[in-house]
Amino acid sequence: MTNFSDAFAAALGLVLSLDASLTEIVGLSLQVSLSAVAIAALIGLPVGAAIALFRFRGRFFIVVTVNALMGMPPVVVGLIVYLLLSRAGPFGVFGLLFTPTAMIVAQVLLVTPIIAALTRQVIEDLWIEYEEQMRSLGAGPGRAVPALLWDGRFTLITAILAGFGRASAEVGAVMIVGGNIDHVTRVMTTSIALEVSKGDLALALGLGMILLTLSASINAGAYLIQHSTKRWHA
Amino acid sequence: MTAPRSTPESTPQILPLELDGVCFDAGGNRLIKDISLRFEPGLRTVVIGPNGAGKSLFLRLCHGLLRPTQGSVRWQLGSSAARHQAMVFQRPVMLRRSVTANIDYALKLRKVPRRDRADIIDRVLQQTGLRRHADQPARVLSIGEQQKLALARAWALQPQVLFLDEPTASLDPAATHGVEEIIQAIHDAGTRIIMTTHDLGQARRLADEVIFINRGRILERAPAERFFEAQENDLARAFVRGELLWWHKGKDNRKQIPKPKEDI
Ligand SMILES: Nc1ncnc2c1ncn2[C@@H]1O[C@H](COP(=O)(O)OP(=O)(O)OP(=O)(O)O)[C@@H](O)[C@H]1O
Numbered sequence: 001m002t003n004f005s006d007a008f009a010a011a012l013g014l015v016l017s018l019d020a021s022l023t024e025i026v027g028l029s030l031q032v033s034l035s036a037v038a039i040a041a042l043i044g045l046p047v048g049a050a051i052a053l054f055r056f057r058g059r060f061f062i063v064v065t066v067n068a069l070m071g072m073p074p075v076v077v078g079l080i081v082y083l084l085l086s087r088a089g090p091f092g093v094f095g096l097l098f099t100p101t102a103m104i105v106a107q108v109l110l111v112t113p114i115i116a117a118l119t120r121q122v123i124e125d126l127w128i129e130y131e132e133q134m135r136s137l138g139a140g141p142g143r144a145v146p147a148l149l150w151d152g153r154f155t156l157i158t159a160i161l162a163g164f165g166r167a168s169a170e171v172g173a174v175m176i177v178g179g180n181i182d183h184v185t186r187v188m189t190t191s192i193a194l195e196v197s198k199g200d201l202a203l204a205l206g207l208g209m210i211l212l213t214l215s216a217s218i219n220a221g222a223y224l225i226q227h228s229t230k231r232w233h234a
Numbered sequence: 235m236t237a238p239r240s241t242p243e244s245t246p247q248i249l250p251l252e253l254d255g256v257c258f259d260a261g262g263n264r265l266i267k268d269i270s271l272r273f274e275p276g277l278r279t280v281v282i283g284p285n286g287a288g289k290s291l292f293l294r295l296c297h298g299l300l301r302p303t304q305g306s307v308r309w310q311l312g313s314s315a316a317r318h319q320a321m322v323f324q325r326p327v328m329l330r331r332s333v334t335a336n337i338d339y340a341l342k343l344r345k346v347p348r349r350d351r352a353d354i355i356d357r358v359l360q361q362t363g364l365r366r367h368a369d370q371p372a373r374v375l376s377i378g379e380q381q382k383l384a385l386a387r388a389w390a391l392q393p394q395v396l397f398l399d400e401p402t403a404s405l406d407p408a409a410t411h412g413v414e415e416i417i418q419a420i421h422d423a424g425t426r427i428i429m430t431t432h433d434l435g436q437a438r439r440l441a442d443e444v445i446f447i448n449r450g451r452i453l454e455r456a457p458a459e460r461f462f463e464a465q466e467n468d469l470a471r472a473f474v475r476g477e478l479l480w481w482h483k484g485k486d487n488r489k490q491i492p493k494p495k496e497d498i
């Protein structure tokens with residue numbers, strides 16, 4: 001097992017010395033996933049709130065679809081985006097395949113359903129509690145949306161963090177639409193997959209440590225937000 | 235204590251409120267049966283009656299939270315009457331914000347300009363004794379304090395009519411007294427009070443007139459003094475004396491004698 005402990009020491013060295021290729025990969029990963037989550041939140045929050053508050057034809061279908069999309073395998077999303085963006089596909093003219101933009105698009109598709117579904121749940125519960133008071137004050141569901149999003153803010157932040165967790169950890173979609181091109185579309189998960197298959201455990205382990213730390217911090221952050229704000233939403 | 239109020243010229247009156255043949259059905263049952271009445275400005279009306287009689291439904295119908303299945307609820311200004319009313323619910327609904335922000339949001343919805351809000355909030359917090367809680371999250375207040383905040387929020391809107399649904403239902407005597415004083419002060423400032431209660435003592439203390447509802451019907455409406463002296467309706471008398479209503483063979487509930495707790 002010397003091989004493993006050597007690799008581990010080398011990995012630690014890479015992380016601590018802020019190795020250039022490592023930081024580049026981490027930087028791109030964060031850029032892609034944070035952009036994807038920001039866009040997904042901009043879409044998912046209002047869509048989730050709308051599904052929660054309004055009764056319209058096909059609502060049941062949408063609720064079920066959004067919930068189903070939450071569990072969609074990243075490789076399937078990757079495949080769909082690949083087909084859409086490939087030369088022959090409907091958006092082929094933009095030449096986006098194998099760019100960070102393509103990876104962002106794929107991750108938006110992965111994360112939006114999570115944020116929308118959790119938002120729907122949060123807003124629906126709040127509205128049940130608030131409805132009569134809001135209507136009495138003169139706010140129907142439409143006018144109440146900003147207030148409901150604000151009052152659900154702590155839970156919604158957790159939803160967004162969950163989305164970020166999913167985006168930064170998935171490998172299938174970014175691999176297919178990004179192509180894992182060095183210096184262009186190589187992110188943490190895809191390079192771990194590559195380096196392991198090449199036998200370069202040091203870089204893979206170093207990235208793995210960072211990924212693990214990231215996901216642990218996200219979970220710790222979500223927990224702290226929930227608990228430190230209990231008195232506001234108890 | 236009395237807040238300066240807008241003069242009648244500047245704000246048109248939404249009263250009298252007229253209910254005409256109002257019925258309300260839900261789940262295949264007629265829960266409110268043919269209520270016709272008129273509320274003039276000025277008084278304090280207390281609605282009493284047993285559990286499940288329809289008191290809360292009655293207030294919601296008046297306030298416009300429910301639409302009657304039959305009949306009509308007419309305010310003088312039609313649909314714009316809504317913004318001159320407020321309602322305090324049996325269980326206070328507190329937004330997940332500070333005490334101040336709870337009132338501020340209500341004022342914002344009623345389009346009170348931002349520069350006027352701070353003064354109004356300060357005044358109602360003062361008047362309800364909540365000033366020292368101004369910056370606390372509303373939901374950490376005790377139930378009694380939350381109920382006072384609900385009153386402060388309603389008061390800030392300076393409604394012409396205030397509906398209160400059992401405003402002291404889960405409060406201790408001291409908190410009840412506090413809430414009654416606030417209701418009185420709101421009324422003194424010119425607001426028409428229409429409320430329900432299970433506390434006959436409270437009804438005696440606050441009512442100018444009493445409405446007795448049983449099984450979705452108004453069985454008696456009388457000036458408070460006269461009502462508490464002698465109830466004309468048999469069921470009302472039984473209720474005030476604390477006799478159990480279903481033992482009483484009123485024509486409205488004869489059929490239900492074997493089933494005590496059946497709701498309408
Ligand atoms: N949405 C609804 N669907 C079916 N039944 C309802 C609905 N709302 C109220 N009811 C019924 O209508 C009756 C009157 O209810 P309401 O809440 O007005 O009673 P109440 O006089 O306020 O009673 P309490 O003193 O217990 O508050 C009850 O039997 C209740 O179960």
Ligand SMILES: [Mg+2]
Pocket residue numbers: 289290291399400
């Ligand atoms: Mg009630």
